[in-house]
Amino acid sequence: MGLSMNIVNQMVLFSIFALSLNILMGFAGQASIAHAAFGAVGGYTAGVLGATHHWSFPAAVVVAFILSGVIGVLVSLPALRLPNEFVILLTLAFAYIVASTVISIDALGGQYGLQGLGDISLFGKKFVSPSEVFILLVVIGVIVFLACWRLGESSFGRVLKGIREDELATKALGKHTVGFKVVAFGTTSAVAGLGGALFVFYYQQVSPQQWTLNQAIAMIAMVVLGGTGNLIGSVLGAVVITASTPILENVVHINPSRATFAQMIIYGAALVLFMMYRPEGILRERHGRLRAAGKGYVEASITPLGVGNGGAENQQEWKKLLDRVATTTVQRPAGDGVTALKVRGLVKHFGGIKAVNGVDLDLPLGKVTALIGPNGAGKSTLFGLFTGFISADQGVIEYRGQSLRGMRPDQIAKLGVVRSFQDTRLFRQMTALENVMSAVPGQSGESLLSLYFLPWKVRASNRSAKAIALDQLRIVGMDRHANTLCADLAHGEQKLVAIARALATGAEVLLLDEPTSGVDEQWMHHVAETIKRLPEIGKTVCIVEHNLAFLERLQANCYFLESGSVRTHGSLRELMENEDLRKAYFAV
Amino acid sequence: MTGSEVMQQTVNGVVDGSTFALLGASYSLITSVTKRFHVAYVATYLGAVYAAIWSEDHLPLPHIGDIAFGLVVAALMGVLIEAYIYRRIAARAARRGGDPLIPVFIASLGLTIVAQNVVSWVWNTQPLSFNLITNKGYSLGDVRYTKLQVLAVLLYWLILLALWAFLKWTKQGSRVTGVQVNPQMAQVVGINTKRIFILVFAIGSVLAGLLGMFESSTVAAQPSMGFNAMFYGFVVAFVAGMERGPLRIAVVGLIVGLIQSLSALWLPLQYAPAVVFSILLVYLILLPTDFRRYFTRRTTATIT
Known part of the structure; x- marks a missing residue:
């Protein structure tokens, strides 16, 4: 009984590690080899406080939790603004450093660690036997599960998944992705620290052997096998992997000294095979779905606009819909009330290529403007410059009188200038x-x-x-x-x-990059009508488009770009009257 | 600290630094060309040494034959890992529109622990002796060095030069550089990128195996070896800039080795990794934009 209870407790402890690691790996898409190292930070904090300074169990655990979180934030801060490779590298380095320093610091007990941490007691109640501790661990485990669940299923979790799917697109929607990643890293490190503290109190000792790279890999295996992005999967993974040790020793009768090797070979092979044949793990990720007859969900779609068959009722319905969408609470800069986006002398060179070479243009408030011109004229680069994804070499970009230069993409998006992408950059594994x-x-x-x-x-x-x-x-x-x-x-x-x-x-200025390429005819008309109506609800639109029929419908003011400069501008009709342009671009 | 202490640490630093140089160059050759996060570098490092030990015990080969056998095994491991595992995982991820980085990394981690534990299972975790050459110690004044160290430094720099010449002057080398700089363009002009990937995995793995054999001759062969090596190779390659030529990476490796070794004059020996970690951290914080290009290229190319 004592032995099996011990294994059940291990399962709960490892669930805590796996759940928190899943938030980082499965949701935010950041691989970390340092999860065991953060367990060590928590474990050694609790060990020093409990064994050396005789602190009480709850005080030591709380400090371990907070300190691990703080260290998690500090360690991740330099790497999180960089691509994922750096996060892996940094966690590898951190794991390495923790492993080599805990052995060499005398106060941490060197090779042997620290023993005798004091009783596990809470509110005057002592938890001594494994079955008593089990109750406490399960309570904490359930709290961790619910906290992770809450995080994962929230808008916060949605942003994390967005970062996993496409960080750049997430920035373009006005999310400060680095901030979200730092919070995610800090929180999950704190929970790993909590797990570490509980672990060492349970075993009444903390030692370097508890927090090796093998442990970190076992934790990764729990998350990957159970299912990345699925929290129940992490618990399943923790249970299966923890159970494998006694199964190998008692059922398969492998010599205990060799059981660890067998176990690690199995984990390793499983990681490889899962990545090859079922990268999502045993349990698939859940998706927030609407129940078909859910509250506030109207099944019937509106008849598309612009195909003639709408009728008064449909028009009425449209007006209602657009009015609903128009309400915004965002404070915008005042500006001059005429121009939404003012661009003067904008220059961007990539090496020898003059992608944008002295562009002047205005997007008038509440109007649709189009950028046209051959491929490579600098249209999409302009969108990149307006939204802060590309930094300009020279020139002025003002939104309602406020300069956008030097601002981050998410700040610009929040302020009210948002772009879409030619290749959509939707979050593919989200509904x-x-x-x-x-x-x-x-x-x-x-x-x-x-x-x-x-x-x-x-x-x-x-x-x-x-x-x-x-x-x-x-x-x-x-x-x-x-x-x-x-x-x-x-x-x-x-x-x-x-x-x-x-x-x-909710942005006021929408920069749409080829919104209808690949959209079928009926919906193209509909999109044109919708875009035409956006000014009615206070939107300013700028589109990059090649489809002349579409532009004709929009009656937009067009800027014709060529080799990074504005060659001319006016209505599409005026541009068509220009002989050279007609030959060069419109080919008529 | 005395003058001879400084001299001794400088000599040690040159030896360590030359090792880091080759580690960095071989690691970056694989990573910069294939964009695979190849932790299983450790598996090939280990594989070569234990294959040579196995050959010593079981095959009627001369010593040099055992060494060659080990290196061939390492090359085969690298090639098979790429051809049958990484390539499939990356293709699958690409079909789903995802980034293959993390799936490949996880599989690579898996391969590494399989290799380490298979070795532990067969040979146990006790250190074994495997020597490339019969070693001999020399001293020059108070400064001590060994025959193995001299051989290592000479051989490593010779290989680095050869690698540099290969990439710069041969047709196959310029194909490798082409794939490294722009894989799509390389494919368009008719370079078989799959074959180039196989080639760099073969070269990188042979070098990993050789470095493993030197480490086991200096210390001993043990199943836990290789992780440190990969870590240093990684740091050196990252700090130098992955896409840089082998000589620039080599110079950074030498500098890291000297800094680490000379830091031992002031700091206890066990803090050596912390020194390297600090270099990495400072570098990540102060990262020049030029260096970031390698990783950001992928993204900036697609946002415009």
Whole structure:
């Protein structure tokens, strides 16, 4: 009984590690080899406080939790603004350093560690036998599970998944991705530290052998085998992997000294095979789906605009929808009331290539403007420059009088200038609804404080985000695909969802990069009508487009770009009258 | 600290630094060309040494034959890992529109622990002796050095030069550089990128195996070896800039080795890794944009 209870307790302890690691790996897409090292930070903190300074169990555990979190933030800070390779490298380095320093510091007990941490007691109750400790561990384990679940299923978790799928696109929606990653890293390190502290109190000793690279790999195996992005999977992974030791020793009768090798060979081979044949793990990731008859969900789509068959009722419905979407609470800079975006003398050279070479243009408030010109004229580069993804060499970019130069993409998006991408950059392993919801600004669930302490506020905010997202999907006629994974949508449908996602940011200025390429005829007309109506709800639109019929419909003011400069501008009709242009570009 | 202490540490630093140089160059050859996060470098490092030990016990080969056998095994391991595991995982991830980085990394980690534990299972975890050559110690004044160290330094720099010449002057070398700089373009002009990947895995793995044999001759062969080597190779390659030529990486390796070795004049020996870690950390914080290009290229190319 004592032995088996011991194994059950180990399962609970490892679940705590696996759950927190899954938030980092499965949700945020950041691999870490340092999870055991953060367990060591927590374990040694608890060890020093408990064994050397005779602190009580709860005090030592709380300090271990906080200190691991702080160290997690400090360690990750330099790497998180860089691509994932650096995070892996840094966690590897950190694991390495922790392993070599704990052995060499005398106060930590060197090779043998520290023994005798004091009783596990809480509120005057002592937990001595494994079955008594089990109750405490399960309570803590359930709390950790619920906390991770809450995080993963919230708007915060949605942003983390967005970072995993496409960090750049997440930035473009106005999310400060580095901030989210730091919080995720800090929180999961803190939970690993908590796990470490509980672990060493349970065993009444802390030693370097508890926190080796093998342990870190076992934790990764738990997450990967159970299913990345699925928290129940992590518990399953922890249970299966922890159970493998006694099974190998007692059922298969492998010599205990060799059982560890067998076990590690099995983990390793399983990691390889899973990555080759089932990278998602045993349990698949869950997706927030709408129940078909859920509250506030109207099944019937609106008849597309621009195909003649709408009728007065449909028009009425449209007006209502657009009015709903128009309400915004975002404070915008005052500006001169005429120009949304003012660009003067903008220059960007890539080495010898003059991608943008002295561009002047204005996007008037509440109007649709188009950028046209041959490939390589610098149209998309301009969008990159306007939204801070590319830094300009020279020139002025002002939104309502406020300079955008030097601002981060997410700051610009929050201020009210948002772009879409030619290749959509949707979050492929998320549903259309999740994609659009993740763009809704100012969700309470993106703050950990609200998430855990103001649940009613988060619930209300979540409901309104869902309603906004559904409205946006209805605008582009994609509400019937709300529950579909974007990876399963056709290209044209993805384009429409991408427009809905850009709209959901609530930005005033929308920069749409070829919004209709690959969209079928009927929906193209619909998109044209929708874009035409956006000024009615206070939007300023700038599109890059090659389809002349589409531009004709929009009656936009066009800027003709060539080799990084504005050659001329005016209505499409005026541009067509220019003999040279007609020959060079319109080919008529 | 005396003058001879400084001299001794400088000599040690040159030996360590030359090792780091070759580690960095071989590691970056694989990583910069294939973009695989190849932790299983450790497996090939280990594989060569234990294959040579096995050959010593079981095959009627001369000593040089055992060494060659070990190196061939390392090359085969690298090639098979790429051809049958990494390539499939990357293709699968690409089909799903995901980044293959993490799946490949996890599989690589898996391969590494399989290799370490298979070795532990067969040979146990006790250190074994495996010597490339019969070693001999010399001293020059108070400064001591060994025959093995001299051989290592000479051989490593010769290989680095050869690697540099190969990449710069041969047709196959310029194909490797082509794939490294722009894989899509390389494919367009008719370079078989799969074959180039196989080639760099073969070269990188042979070098890993050779470095493993030197380590086991200096200390001893043990199943836990290789991780340190990979870590140093990694840091050196990252700090130098992955896409740089082998000579620049080699110079950075030499400098890291000297800094680490000379730091032992002021700090206890066990803090040596902390010194390297600090170099890495400072570098990550102050990262020049030029260096970041290697990793950001992928993203900037697609946002415009």
